Amino acid sequence: MPRIHTLDFIRGLAILGILLLNIVAFGLPSAAYLNPAWQGNAPATGEVLVWAAMDLFAQVKFLSLFALLFGASLQLLLPRGKRWLQSRLCWLMLIGLLHNLLFWDGDILLDYGLVGLVVWRMIRDVPSSRQLLNTGVMLYVVGTAVLIILGMGTSPEPNSSWLPGIANIQYETFWHTQGGWQAIQGRLDRFSSALMALAAQYGWQLAGLMMVGGALMRNGWLRGERTLSHYRHMALLLISLAWLIQLPAIYLQWQTGWAFRWAAFFLQVPRELAAPLQAVGYAALCYGFWPTLSRLRIVQVISCVGRMALSNYLLQTLICTTLFDRFGLFNKLDRLQLLAVVPAVWAVNMLLSVLWLHHFRHGPLEALWRKLTQLTGGKPLQKTPAGE
Numbered sequence: 001m002p003r004i005h006t007l008d009f010i011r012g013l014a015i016l017g018i019l020l021l022n023i024v025a026f027g028l029p030s031a032a033y034l035n036p037a038w039q040g041n042a043p044a045t046g047e048v049l050v051w052a053a054m055d056l057f058a059q060v061k062f063l064s065l066f067a068l069l070f071g072a073s074l075q076l077l078l079p080r081g082k083r084w085l086q087s088r089l090c091w092l093m094l095i096g097l098l099h100n101l102l103f104w105d106g107d108i109l110l111d112y113g114l115v116g117l118v119v120w121r122m123i124r125d126v127p128s129s130r131q132l133l134n135t136g137v138m139l140y141v142v143g144t145a146v147l148i149i150l151g152m153g154t155s156p157e158p159n160s161s162w163l164p165g166i167a168n169i170q171y172e173t174f175w176h177t178q179g180g181w182q183a184i185q186g187r188l189d190r191f192s193s194a195l196m197a198l199a200a201q202y203g204w205q206l207a208g209l210m211m212v213g214g215a216l217m218r219n220g221w222l223r224g225e226r227t228l229s230h231y232r233h234m235a236l237l238l239i240s241l242a243w244l245i246q247l248p249a250i251y252l253q254w255q256t257g258w259a260f261r262w263a264a265f266f267l268q269v270p271r272e273l274a275a276p277l278q279a280v281g282y283a284a285l286c287y288g289f290w291p292t293l294s295r296l297r298i299v300q301v302i303s304c305v306g307r308m309a310l311s312n313y314l315l316q317t318l319i320c321t322t323l324f325d326r327f328g329l330f331n332k333l334d335r336l337q338l339l340a341v342v343p344a345v346w347a348v349n350m351l352l353s354v355l356w357l358h359h360f361r362h363g364p365l366e367a368l369w370r371k372l373t374q375l376t377g378g379k380p381l382q383k384t385p386a387g388e
Contacts, residue, residue, distance in 0.1 A: 006224055009299055010286050011069050012306030016346050017062030019316050020054060020339070025106045026320035027338045028331055029172045030190070031164045034268075036335070037258040040163060050335040052250050056243065060275035063108070065282055067206055070112055071136075071213025072222050074120045080380035087377025089116045091369060095310075104317045105190040109310075111198055111206060119210045126211075129219035136211030143204030144272045150201065151265025158260035169331070176330045183325075209276060216280075224287050231288030238281030242274035304353035308363030311356075312349045319345050 024033055031038040036051040043051070077085055096109025126132040160168045175186035198206075216222045249270035253263045286293065293299045305312050323341070324330040333341075356363060362370065374380075 004223060005294070005303060006286055006290050007069065007072070007222065008303040008306040009293070010065065010283055010306065011309050012302035012304070012312075013282070013286070014062045014066040014069060015305055015309050015312050015316075016302065016349065017058055018066065018313075019342055019345060020058040020062070022106060022316065023320065023338045023342055023345075024335060026104070026317075027324045027329065027333055027341075028335075029164060029169050031160075031162055032335075035162055035258050035263065038163065042257070044334075047335050048254060050339060052254070054335075054339075055250050055271065056246055060271055061278045061282065064209055064275045064279035066108075067112075067209035068213035068216070068222075068276070068279060068283070070116065071119065071123065071210030072217035073213075074116060074123050074210060075214040075217040078120070078124055079382035081377075081382075084373060084377040084380045085120055086117065088369070088373040089113045089120070091372045091376070092116070095365075095369070099314060099317065100191055100194075101184060101187055103314075104321055105187040105194070109313075111194075111202070114198070115203055115206045115210065119207050119214075122207075122211060123214040129215045132211055132218065133215035136208040136213075136215060138208070139211065140205050140208030140276065141273075143201050143206075143208065144269055146201040146204065147265050147269050147272065151261055154261055154265065156259070156261045158264075162260050162264055173331050176325045177328050179325060205272070212276065222283070224290065226287070228288050228291070231284040235281045235284035235288055238277045238284065242278035242281065245270045245274040245277075301350045301354055304357050305349050307357060308353045308366060310369060311363035311365040312353060314365060315349060315352070316345055319348060 021033075029038065036043040036047050074085075077088070090113065093110050093113030096107050096111070096113055100107035100110055122135070123132065126135060164172070172186065175182040213222070220226070249267045253267050256262050256267075320341075353363070360367070
């Protein structure tokens with residue numbers, strides 16, 4: 001089965017797009033990720049505009065897109081067999097755990113491995129594409145509804161994760177820039193909270209997105225089997241609907257001054273509901289204009305990034321933790337300045353991907369992942385190159 005080149009491109013877009021949000025997590029205290037007023041006073045106009053633009057165009061969207069593609073890959077990889085697939089996901093969990101504890105506390109690989117170990121069986125066992133899609137949507141809505149429940153049970157007074165004190169900021173800056181055991185301890189503190197969030201809320205959403213991705217692959221939508229006009233109409237409809245859902249919530253967060261209970265819980269719900277619609281809309285745009293896009297050199301370059309998604313995701317961590325933690329730029333730049341760093345990291349991703357794939361078939365970590373999977377899971381029962 002030949003590779004689905006459009007999927008390589010979309011995966012590359014997702015990896016590059018995720019950095020638009022992760023750059024804030026790399027460069028600022030964790031409270032700044034969702035709250036531009038994390039310092040306790042009204043943020044500058046430029047800060048608000050960057051936050052609003054990222055919230056509308058990128059926040060959760062590229063993560064949702066990547067989760068959809070991960071679920072699609074699980075559907076494609078089913079013929080390789082239970083033992084091989086479980087081994088692949090277990091190694092992904094281990095890579096994610098090491099990434100989380102030794103390099104950066106914002107890792108998603110461990111979550112994908114853990115949830116994937118459950119979801120691949122559901123993708124395999126649910127008989128029809130429609131049933132798989134409906135189940136995925138239901139799980140995602142359940143995870144989103146948990147936000148409302150958490151908000152109702154939370155005090156309106158902000159805690160240190162939303163509005164940190166000076167001591168909290170100094171300590172976080174200290175362990176980021178000092179490294180060593182202090183940094184591992186800091187990441188361990190975040191790790192336990194992240195696991196609880198995965199179990200209580202995010203895991204439901206992630207499982208739902210993976211199942212939706214599996215359903216869209218199974219019914220041919222993510223294989224490009226619809227007409228160009230279908231994909232273009234879907235893109236217009238889904239992205240427009242997503243913006244209509246999100247814009248009032250973005251405005252209300254600003255109007256309330258990012259009040260803790262509202263901005264951290266209730267007003268997150270519209271974005272969470274809209275993100276999968278927008279992510280599918282982005283994919284539809286790519287399919288709808290693929291005959292034109294496929295002729296562009298930049299699209300071919302981004303497709304190389306997508307073929308080396310794991311290597312490029314971890315490369316972003318290596319570059320950004322070196323820049324902000326080792327070189328001491330953590331908590332020194334604002335959102336706009338951080339955004340200016342992103343194209344430089346993208347350029348490294350793209351350049352190294354093109355150069356590497358000119359000489360090798362797989363990215364360095366992709367090749368290692370394959371070898372480790374084969375070592376413990378044996379040879380796949382059936383090869384499916386399109387899912388790699």
